[in-house]
Amino acid sequence: MRGAHQTALTIAFLLLAGLPVQAQSRIPWVTNWPEASAAAKAQQRLVLIHFWSKNCPPCLKLEQAVFNRPEVIRSITTNYVPLKVDVDAAPQLAEYYRVMQWPTDGIVSPEGAEICRTPSSQDPNRFIA
Numbered sequence: 001m002r003g004a005h006q007t008a009l010t011i012a013f014l015l016l017a018g019l020p021v022q023a024q025s026r027i028p029w030v031t032n033w034p035e036a037s038a039a040a041k042a043q044q045r046l047v048l049i050h051f052w053s054k055n056c057p058p059c060l061k062l063e064q065a066v067f068n069r070p071e072v073i074r075s076i077t078t079n080y081v082p083l084k085v086d087v088d089a090a091p092q093l094a095e096y097y098r099v100m101q102w103p104t105d106g107i108v109s110p111e112g113a114e115i116c117r118t119p120s121s122q123d124p125n126r127f128i129a
Helices: 002-017 019-023 033-043 057-065 070-079 092-096 124-128
Strands: 046-052 080-086 104-108 114-119
Touching (some): 070 080
8 A cells, every 4th residue: 555655646746747847838928028027027037038020031940940949948938038029010129129130139137228139049059058
């Protein structure tokens, strides 16, 4: 009886331990600055702003080849509040940061101060770095 109980507890633990990985199967993008800023302040994190467009082939490639990779998802969700800005639908933030090409990623403070900016890498390892 004791062995069966321990086995059941071990299985339950392993199943529960796997839940965070399953829950993070995609990047939980925020789509507006006020929400991203408030979350970053509350979590004491920086904001990763991803500037993109639906009409941008490199942007779409990035979605398919980089943003679905578990290591990229884990890196972004562990370290940043992810903000995704469609420059066609909401150009104000791109204009504010003077982003002229996409895909581009910027890291900013919760208050909006730019720390760094780079064109988005199409290589998952470089994107994480």
